[in-house]
Amino acid sequence: MKDAKLIAKSHPAHQTSIDLGHEITVGGDELLIIGGPCTVESLTQMEQVATQLAGSVQALRGGVFKPRTSPYSFQGMGNAGLAILDDIRQRFRLPVVTEVMAIAQIKAIAAQADMLQVGSRNMQNFDLLKALGKTRQPVLLKRGLAATIEEFVMAAEYIVSHGNANVVLCERGIRSFDNYTRNVLDLGAVVALKQITHLPVIVDPSHAAGKRELVPNLAKAAIAAGADGLIIECHPEPEKSVSDARQALSLEEMVALVHSLRPIAEAVGRQIPGLRQPVLAIA
Numbered sequence: 096m097k098d099a100k101l102i103a104k105s106h107p108a109h110q111t112s113i114d115l116g117h118e119i120t121v122g123g124d125e126l127l128i129i130g131g132p133c134t135v136e137s138l139t140q141m142e143q144v145a146t147q148l149a150g151s152v153q154a155l156r157g158g159v160f161k162p163r164t165s166p167y168s169f170q171g172m173g174n175a176g177l178a179i180l181d182d183i184r185q186r187f188r189l190p191v192v193t194e195v196m197a198i199a200q201i202k203a204i205a206a207q208a209d210m211l212q213v214g215s216r217n218m219q220n221f222d223l224l225k226a227l228g229k230t231r232q233p234v235l236l237k238r239g240l241a242a243t244i245e246e247f248v249m250a251a252e253y254i255v256s257h258g259n260a261n262v263v264l265c266e267r268g269i270r271s272f273d274n275y276t277r278n279v280l281d282l283g284a285v286v287a288l289k290q291i292t293h294l295p296v297i298v299d300p301s302h303a304a305g306k307r308e309l310v311p312n313l314a315k316a317a318i319a320a321g322a323d324g325l326i327i328e329c330h331p332e333p334e335k336s337v338s339d340a341r342q343a344l345s346l347e348e349m350v351a352l353v354h355s356l357r358p359i360a361e362a363v364g365r366q367i368p369g370l371r372q373p374v375l376a377i378a
């Protein structure tokens with residue numbers, strides 16, 4: 096394995112905690128649970144998501160620049176979607192995570208979201224990684240569709256070596272021979288990454304499973320394996336999601352899942368933050 100210089104763990108207790116704003120951190124004793132739709136579809140949709148999840152999750156997700164397999168599929172709301180995320184994060188005082196696909200999008204996303212996701216398809220887009228390294232914005236780096244652990248680690252090293260230490264790794268499943276699940280969740284990588292690097296490591300069971308009924312137990316397994324958090328797709332009307340409908344939980348299922356994770360978190364010495372102070376649901 097090539098040596099990571101800056102993100103290598105120097106001793107077992109060496110662990111970075113990253114501030115996402117809104118008094119939320121990742122990498123400490125408290126887990127980071129991120130919930131929300133694959134794609135931002137409307138202000139009403141995001142208000143429903145935020146209102147129902149505000150007491151359960153620590154951050155919201157929603158893509159506005161979407162990397163779709165087909166060029167004929169909906170490509171995301173773009174800047175109009177960013178404005179929705181900005182509105183929601185201010186009113187609900189929760190960090191929001193959204194995907195950045197191009198260097199030209201960084202400035203606008205950094206101004207209107209709290210964490211920039213580099214999707215699987217861009218994990219080795221080295222120019223994008225270098226450009227994100229020149230910001231101080233937290234980056235959620237997802238593992239490539241078929242990336243080795245070494246390639247994943249070195250992609251994170253690209254961002255950190257260009258000046259941005261605020262990187263969170265995300266295991267989201269890798270391609271294998273079996274297509275019953277969309278991808279294969281590699282929990283061995285989570286355990287290994289926690290030993291190799293001092294960066295926080297979170298898990299995306301939604302894109303790993305591709306089927307909603309598999310998500311809760313994979314989420315539990317990820318926390319038991321030592322993950323620092325989860326990013327999970329959920330939607331007010333899962334079947335109507337414009338993308339990734341088959342893997343989306345309902346908001347009620349998401350709230351129930353977070354509740355069911357508490358004893359598992361405690362068993363491995365972690366906590367899930369409790370209900371936050373009341374939020375302004377209406378502007």
Ligand code: PEP
Nearest residue numbers: 133214215216237267302
């Ligand atoms: C997503 O988070 O909606 C997404 C496209 O993820 P990934 O890059 O892991 O496929």
Ligand code: MN
Nearest residue numbers: 133328338339
């Ligand atoms: Mn998705």
